[in-house]
Amino acid sequence: MKKKDLANHGIRSRQDRLRILFSGRNADAILVSHLADIRYLCGFSGSNALLIVTADKSTLLTDGRYTIQANEETSGVEVLIVRKSLFAEAGGLLSLARTRKTVLYSPGQLAVSQFAALRKTAGHLAHWRVDPGLVAGLRGVKDADEVAAMKQAADLASAVFVDVLPIIRPGLLENELAAEIEYRMRHMGASGASFETIVASGPRSALPHARPTDKPIGKNELVVLDLGAILRGYCSDMTRTVFVGKAPRRVREWYGAVLAAQVAAIRALQPGVTAGDVDSAARRVLHRHRLARFFTHSTGHGLGLEVHEAPRLGRGETTKLEAGNVVTIEPGVYVENVGGIRIEDDVMVVQDHVDTALKSAQILTSAPKDFLEL
């Protein structure tokens, strides 16, 4: 098969797997309204669309701005260009068959007014039931093409991290460094950043989600860099922490503890373990170093077409991991008024976990994790 045919085949099989899932739950159709889900199921990457998948047909509804793009990008769907409300049209489409259908939908992805428009035109011919997250479940297990794209996206971000190290010095503004990172990612082929790049220096590095500011990086400061690139639609997400100057012993010890926690969580990543088990593996190490109370967020999250997707690796999460899940592992410690350290890699869950895999394909992020004093 040619490359394009292979891609089409992959996308059709995603729709077919979805059909098996919803018919197994006694539903006749699913209305997909989350754009990343739509992209996953049919390839369409525009900003306004709905997808209806029934037992024998898939229809993509979008507007006139996307006539050419929808025909170019999609496979396995009939494209319907809608002049007015997508929701009113979708409801009308569901009522066409004149038999009552059970339709799954995601209330969290719809405005009240949009659901009202759907209900009005579908009338009594649609019985609406909440989707238990069927597409999210499919998206959680990556196929070989997706993993290849994610590996490239992770390598690109890793290369940019190594590339900017020589320019990190006292006096450089956080904003300047963030701009350099984003420029270099695009220059190396990324279609954009997966999220707003984080550069946080000195006491600001103790804020896990700091936005870069006009603060100059100071001498003897920690700098947290959290960056990700989008390639062929897929996101990477990595964090490294460096020290500008010669680090005090206490900071070196913190770094060693965070790295040990990160490695422990990666070792715990195996098919069949729960997301919560992986989180505890990281937390246990930090507890041993008396740093657990400074680890104030969860250990990681799923990654793919979106930078945050299922599964979430947090305290007590009962989701069982499967081979093909790609997640971030990103423990950190944050000490108010002093600074923070986080180390984050993108990692794939593989079937036969062996310790040597820690150095091989399982970890997608390739940037070094040694403690760097610049």
Ligand code: ZN
């Ligand atoms: Zn990150």
Ligand code: ZN
């Ligand atoms: Zn992350």
